[in-house]
Amino acid sequence: MTAPGEQEPESAQLVRPYVITNGRGLPENDQFNLITLVTASEQRPPSHLDPEKRRLLELCSGGYLSVAEIAGHMGLPIGIVKVLLSDLSSDGYLVTRAPAPPAQLVDVSLLQEVLDGLQARFG
Amino acid sequence: MTQYLQDPALWALIAGTPLAATAIVRGRKARANLRQEKAELEKRAADLENNYAEAVQEAHNRAEEATKSALKSAMRTLQGLANEQQLAISKTQEKYGEHQLLQDLLEIDHMNSQFGRRAQSIAVLCDGWLGRQRAVASVYDVVRSAKGRIRHYTRVEIRSQSNFALVSRAVEPVALALAELLDNATSYSAPDSPIDITIRTVPKGVCVIIDDAGVGMNEEEKNRADKLLSATHATGVTGLGNPPQFGFAVIGVLAARYGFTVSVDSASPYGGVRAVVLLPEDLLTNMPEPVEQPTTHAPAAAEQPQPSGSTMTSSTVSGSTAGGLPKRRRKGSISIVPRADSTTAPARTSEETASIMGAFQRGTQSGRSAANPNREGHDPQ
Numbered sequence: 001m002t003a004p005g006e007q008e009p010e011s012a013q014l015v016r017p018y019v020i021t022n023g024r025g026l027p028e029n030d031q032f033n034l035i036t037l038v039t040a041s042e043q044r045p046p047s048h049l050d051p052e053k054r055r056l057l058e059l060c061s062g063g064y065l066s067v068a069e070i071a072g073h074m075g076l077p078i079g080i081v082k083v084l085l086s087d088l089s090s091d092g093y094l095v096t097r098a099p100a101p102p103a104q105l106v107d108v109s110l111l112q113e114v115l116d117g118l119q120a121r122f123g
Numbered sequence: 124m125t126q127y128l129q130d131p132a133l134w135a136l137i138a139g140t141p142l143a144a145t146a147i148v149r150g151r152k153a154r155a156n157l158r159q160e161k162a163e164l165e166k167r168a169a170d171l172e173n174n175y176a177e178a179v180q181e182a183h184n185r186a187e188e189a190t191k192s193a194l195k196s197a198m199r200t201l202q203g204l205a206n207e208q209q210l211a212i213s214k215t216q217e218k219y220g221e222h223q224l225l226q227d228l229l230e231i232d233h234m235n236s237q238f239g240r241r242a243q244s245i246a247v248l249c250d251g252w253l254g255r256q257r258a259v260a261s262v263y264d265v266v267r268s269a270k271g272r273i274r275h276y277t278r279v280e281i282r283s284q285s286n287f288a289l290v291s292r293a294v295e296p297v298a299l300a301l302a303e304l305l306d307n308a309t310s311y312s313a314p315d316s317p318i319d320i321t322i323r324t325v326p327k328g329v330c331v332i333i334d335d336a337g338v339g340m341n342e343e344e345k346n347r348a349d350k351l352l353s354a355t356h357a358t359g360v361t362g363l364g365n366p367p368q369f370g371f372a373v374i375g376v377l378a379a380r381y382g383f384t385v386s387v388d389s390a391s392p393y394g395g396v397r398a399v400v401l402l403p404e405d406l407l408t409n410m411p412e413p414v415e416q417p418t419t420h421a422p423a424a425a426e427q428p429q430p431s432g433s434t435m436t437s438s439t440v441s442g443s444t445a446g447g448l449p450k451r452r453r454k455g456s457i458s459i460v461p462r463a464d465s466t467t468a469p470a471r472t473s474e475e476t477a478s479i480m481g482a483f484q485r486g487t488q489s490g491r492s493a494a495n496p497n498r499e500g501h502d503p504q
Binding site: 002015019020022023026037048051057071076077079080111 | 206209210212213216217220221222223225226228230232236257258260261264265267268270271276277283284287294300482
């Protein structure tokens with residue numbers, strides 16, 4: 001039916017992303033952002049898990065991985081990955097860790113006061 | 124006697140007899156002629172009728188061909204556009220993966236898939252282009268792909284997975300046939316009733332079983348379905364009825380062409396139709412290896428003996444990063460000159476070593492003592 005040479009050079013994924021999430025919307029709660037770190041939990045996943053979920057667990061079984069990295073490796077939109085992650089974490093197969101908070105910079109005026117104090121005493 | 128001779132009636136009789144005889148003979152001849160003519164006419168009428176039927180059939184065929192080729196080229200364009208659009212949607216989904224817009228993109232993607240499938244189905248009936256050649260895919264993925272091509276896909280539940288995969292040439296036709304079956308199943312059952320799919324391995328291959336909770340089919344519908352599904356020749360575009368029913372005709376063509384069987388003659392446990400697609404062994408293959416496989420057993424591979432005499436240690440995958448990317452060991456120096464430590468130096472005994480060291484020592488001492496007078500000579504004292 002398909003004549004040779006008539007094939008498209010590029011083809012999209014066989015399983016479309018909306019099928020992977022079964023048409024569910026993006027998760028409302030902001031549990032996951034790009035730099036949330038996740039790793040597989042001790043709990044053994046069941047064998048009938050979807051291939052994407054299994055792959056995701058395999059990916060982060062070695063240690064903590066950020067959401068952005070997972071999406072990159074899986075070749076899926078981040079929103080879709082978030083749906084999968086929220087499923088897996090509510091079933092207890094994943095552990096999440098909030099990203100390390102950025103260092104709080106101390107107020108410059110405080111530093112200036114400390115410096116002034118030191119200079120007054122020892123200077 | 125004379126009295127008779129004088130009777131004009133006798134003369135009339137005498138004169139009339141040959142006339143009558145002639146008339147009778149002529150009549151007979153005329154009748155024979157007529158009969159012959161009639162037979163000829165009948166023959167000609169039959170010929171005409173035959174010719175007419177042939178002409179009609181020919182005209183029908185020609186019309187069918189013309190319709191097919193027109194539809195085929197039209198569908199080719201639409202299919203191309205649907206594919207292009209799908210790729211564009213994929214890229215946009217990647218781009219706005221985090222955005223709320225993704226939700227809308229997914230819906231557009233779904234509509235585009237349905238649109239592509241419709242065009243594909245018509246193309247199949249017109250002996251047209253089926254679509255892209257796909258890579259080997261698991262039966263589960265093919266079923267999921269089929270699921271994504273119908274409107275009410277969320278009602279479809281896939282109850283089991285399979286360890287088998289479909290060969291690349293069968294991926295698209297099977298997905299399309301399953302999509303048509305699922306479309307029928309969702310169309311002829313209550314709007315929120317589920318459609319169950321079970322994948323089962325049987326001695327002859329793999330069965331995909333689709334159960335709906337609809338009203339089932341009556342005898343007439345079943346007969347029509349059976350006829351279309353087991354059709355040895357394509358029904359064509361003109362035999363689809365009005366409104367045209369594509370489903371079974373498309374499935375029949377695909378099944379005949381790619382060698383799988385579809386039956387819809389049993390009832391589902393929910394009272395609806397049970398459709399069974401039997402994928403024979405020659406369409407099946409083993410599951411493809413994942414492209415980016417996190418290797419956990421790689422250290423064993425690293426321990427494999429290197430080919431002796433090679434000065435290069437080829438990079439070996441050992442373990443994987445947390446991200447699943449294969450970790451590679453640092454490559455050995457890629458030099459053509461053998462590495463110093465790799466050349467097996469001849470082992471020396473301790474006596475030999477001692478004598479060499481002794482010779483070295485003596486040499487330097489004699490050298491120093493021989494050099495000293497010169498140095499003293501250069502001394503500025």
